Structure formats: structure tokens, C-alpha cells
Amino acid sequence: MSIKASAYAHPNIAFIKYWGNRNDVLRLPVNGSLSMNLHGLHTHTHVEWSNTLSHDSLTINGVEQMGRALERVIEHLDVLRERYQLQGYAAVQSENNFPIGAGVASSASSFAALTLAAAAHLDLSERELTTLARLGSGSASRSVPTGFVEWYAAETHEESFAESFAAPDHWNLTDVVAIISTTHKAVGSTEGHQSAATSDLQMARVARVSERIAICKSAILQRDFAAFAEVVELDSNLMHAVMMTSRPALFYWLPASLAVMHLVGEWRREGLNVCYTLDAGPNVHCLCTSDHASEIANRLRSLDGVLDVRTAGVGGGAYLDN
């Protein structure tokens, strides 16, 4: 027996952030989040299930993986084996068309593509696929549906799913990523999520997140950049406020990150449609409308401390290719 499938998925950038779980094993987030997929960047993953294999294996960009990367994939395959009574082991081959250090985390696209490919023969709904992807990496749930996506916080596995609320062509938003550092982050997201509850500010951040989600969704649906910018920067600042008041404190911003954040505010006051958001890392995602993207990219490239700039529009959902 051998079952093969492969799938593509894009990474995504969150506008309203995911930070902290109510259940670390099921990766049930304490709060809902919003994002868009990033066009042009993708992970492509091929999975072969076979009952002649003696163990699971993983290659990334052709390189055999051991250690934590392989373990996380095995854990994810174990979840699928158990939930769907699958037999045998899987050979997983994954390729990213963007390097580690591209300013965009690859875990979301990786677990979205892995989930689609590994479950291709199970005929699952998109909703169910988003919940399974979530078990591998929380934000991977948001890389399954197309365009602009909401991922719901809930008490159960089945109810914490993600769905699209606007197609990629709804609004020409662009993520111009100012790459400030290409080194691996000191504290990964998984550990980071576990530290969120040690901040005195986490509950206050979460308390009004539904309101921010409503404001952000409405701003996107109405293509209201000013309202979008205000809530996106606030939500990013709230997450970093929690991070830097966790025990021990997590500081993801570097001096050049702060310099870009300050400039983005000035550029917006000048009339450019641009705002910033930062994930658990120093790179600054400058979200803008596509008409201002090349101007923003040029300005970013001229700054000390900005190593490189990458631009991505709104991407579609994850899909199988055969």
C-alpha cells in the first residue's frame, strides 16, 4: 500500500495576534486572530504513506531532518494516525521557496501543507483541515483558507477552526517586510506562547480582543486603511507589551525594528497607506496598499539596519496539486 499526495500553502501575517493558549496540547488559543495569506511565498510538501516504511522521515529542501523539526512532524502524523486510524509511516518532503531568515515564519505554511497532503485521501472538509493544521502549529490553521482569514478561539478542538472572510482580490493589501535579522529567534513561538500567562498584562490584552477583531474585520471589509492601521498597530503593541512584561521578559524588537516603527508612523502622517506589525521576531511587516508598496520598499532599503526587503500581496488558501 502507498498513498501519495502533495500540497501548497502560503505563510500568513496576523493583523490581530495569536499569543498564548488556553490548552497547549490542543493549541487552543486564548483569543481569536485575523490574518492574510502571503502570495508568492509557499511551502510545497509531498507525503507518501506506506506500510513498507519502518519510520516517519522528513526532508526540508532536500536535507534529511532530525531533532525537533522531525519530532514535530512525527507528533503531527501521530495525531492523524490516531484520529483516522491510519496505518504505516510517512515520508515527508517539504520545500520552502523562501529561506529561513526571510522575515516570515515557515511553521504556518509547513503544517498547513503537511496537513493537506497527509490527509488528502480522507476527504475532510476545509474546516476540519484547519483544526488539524492548528494541532501542528496554531497559526497554520489560518494558512488553510483563502485570502483574509479569521481563526476562532473556542473551548473544543472542533470549534477552534479558521475560515476566510474575504477573497484575496477583495483588497490589494501588501506586506513589505523589512528584514532586520536573519538569525534564529532566541525564544521560539511555542515557548513564547507558554510564557504569555506570566505577564500581568495578558488578561487585559485578551479582554478586549473581540472588539479589535470586529474593528479590524470591518476595516478590511470596508477597505478603510486608517481604521485598519490604528487597530493593527495597537494589537501588535499589545502583544509586545505582554512579551516584554513576561517573566523572564521577551524582547523581540531590535533597535532597527523600533527605528522602522517610528518611520512608518511618520510616513503615514505624510499620506502613505502604511502601518506596522511585528510577530515574535525583529522583522517589521509594513502593511500597505499595493500602490504605495514600491515607495515603502525603496525607503526601507535605504535604512541602516534593514538587511533586505520582501514584498507579498494577498495569497490564496492551501491546495492539493496532483
Place this chain on the structure above:
Amino acid sequence: MSIKASAYAHPNIAFIKYWGNRNDVLRLPVNGSLSMNLHGLHTHTHVEWSNTLSHDSLTINGVEQMGRALERVIEHLDVLRERYQLQGYAAVQSENNFPIGAGVASSASSFAALTLAAAAHLDLSERELTTLARLGSGSASRSVPTGFVEWYAAETHEESFAESFAAPDHWNLTDVVAIISTTHKAVGSTEGHQSAATSDLQMARVARVSERIAICKSAILQRDFAAFAEVVELDSNLMHAVMMTSRPALFYWLPASLAVMHLVGEWRREGLNVCYTLDAGPNVHCLCTSDHASEIANRLRSLDGVLDVRTAGVGGGAYLDN
């Protein structure tokens, strides 16, 4: 009739921060705070009350003041006239031995010295003087008592006073100020305090401040630098978390501030007794034990973005000179 007196007061640096009032008119803070006075820096203020003057006047370093600086002094003198049935107007001459841009705000020492000099003939208790100084500038209450000082949050004017809990020679703490910018801050503290309540995080910051005060006081009393460093940096981060999530957001950190903050953490892990705290401005107060002060100052001087470095030990209280 003419009544003359003059007084000295030091500025202070807060370890547990004052940010936000429960009553803006009386400057009753939402939370208590801790500080030490800064030796070597002072304001010296001479006040002459006279019933032959037709108005209040103010010179700072010999320069006649108009506008907001004069208004705040007049408002403060009005408070004294009303509370103590004083007659006439006052000529106020104030000198700072540290420039604007020295990395240390002058409002605390200014209103402490002004209060002592203007009320010299009233024979008030130190406690009462701290409450009066508070009406001019909240943190001025902490510049009246000697050494290490606690200022209490309370519901009434009389109960929100400050008092010393350790003398200057109790512990050889030193404030090595990395001066990052000498320009005036965009948003002054008075406005800043009014914006604190617009942050979703302010109540959460305040909720556990009594605990942080207890930990910090105990660390000072036991001269426990590690415990002191942890709570001081946390409290500074909590205040800046509130600032940067206020609406509109207040960012006082500059890129070089963040660079110094990161380095201070590294230096502490190396074994130096040093931690950081920042007020409503970009300058980084590197608090250390005096044996490490010159090493810290030398390291700071070598950094890009650090314009100057000033060092101050623990100062005494405000006093009249005759």
C-alpha cells in the same frame, strides 16, 4: 512686608513608577511609587513674598519666564495663598545646576524647592510639604524627604504624602544616565498621565503594584541587587507597555534606548550590578552599585547613539538655606 527664603532640592529617579492620576487636579496618583534622590544635581530656588509686588514672577537660571512655566508656578503659589491665607505676590528665582537635556526632569526638584522656599515661614511638617509639592508636580513629593522615598497613593490630599524609608548612605546605588536625546519630549508628563487610562493595560499594571513596591523596598532594605534589578526593569517595562498601548500611542524609547536596554541585560549576566529604568523620555537610567559605576559609564560612553553620560549617587532631602 517682605518674606524671603531659599531652598535646595534634588531630582529623583523612580524605581516603581508613577503613571496616571486618580485625580488630575490634586495629582493623586493611581498607584504608590518608590524613588531615590539624585545627589549632585539640584534646583536652588529663592522666593520673596511681598505686598508691594503687582504679580508673580519667575526666572530660571536668570531668564525671565513667561508662558506655561510661569503659569504652573502661579497656580502653585495660588494653592499656597488659598490654603494658608497668604497675601501678596511672589518673585521666584530658580537655578538648576543641570541643564534641560541632562536626562533628568527638573520638575520634581523645581516644585520641591519652590514649595520649601515659598512655605518657609509657615512652619509646616515634612509630610505636609510633600503633599504641597505634589500639587505642583506629582514626583516633586518624592524630592522632599531624604534618600530612598515612598510616595503613597490615597484618596485624599492629606494622605497622599511621601516619606523616607532609608537614608542616602544605606546603599551605594548610583544612577548612570545614558543621554540619548537632549531635545524636549513631544508629550510631557502632565498630558501623559492623562492618557494612561486610555490603555487597556493600565488597570492590570496598577493591580499588582503594591506587591512590586513591597518587593522593591525589601530588596533595597536588604541591598539585594538581583531582586532589585528584576522588579525595577519589570516596572519600567510595565509603564512603557501602558504608554505604547495608549491612544494615541506614546513611544518614548528611541532605537538607541533599546540598544542600551539590551546591553544592560548582557552586562548583568556578565556579573555587573546594573539594571535599567526609563521615565517618560528616551534616556536610559542605568542603576548600579557604586563599585560598578565607572565601568558602566565607560561602556555607555563608547556606544553609538549615547550623547553623554551623567552619574549621580543617592541624594538627601530638600532643605532651606539661609
